[in-house]
Amino acid sequence: MDKDLKYFKGVIESKGHLFTRQKQSLLQLLIESDIHLSAAEIQKNLKEDPTSIATIYRSLKVFSEAGIIREINADGTGYYEMKLFSGKPMHIHFRCQKCNKIIDIDSKKIDAEYLKLNMKIEKDNELEIYDSNIVFVGICSSCKSESKCKK
DSSP states (O other), X not given: OOHHHHHHHHHHHHTTOOOOHHHHHHHHHHHHOSSOEEHHHHHHHTTTSOOOHHHHHHHHHHHHHTTSEEEEEETTEEEEEEOOOSSSOOOEEEEETTTOOEEXXXXXXXXXXXXXXXXXXXXXXXXXXXXXXXXXXXOOHXXXXXXXXXX
């Protein structure tokens, strides 16, 4: 077991849950994935280690409550990714309303502006923000160029 899995095993066990073979397989898939996965996609990708959809949802709930993963909701479907571990996590997503693809927005300039906004909201409202979930919705470049081609 690699050091990341050992770390997450400790987090899960510290919350009173067993770190089963299914949880390990599911977590390994999420760590290695470069896309956001739904529970059905997770189940399909775990064909080497068949796992029921109920077990997948229970495991995802354990991971979410332990702060290991994040759920992004798109049109009633939950998509999952590993969560960033920091005091002020920054994560913005874009969801294409045509193909439902979820894209991470990665820009140091936007991150800096977001953190300034985060601090202002905390200061003005006497809050402490630990997490946020920003999802922009529109049409991705692939779908946009596809619709231009049809015209």
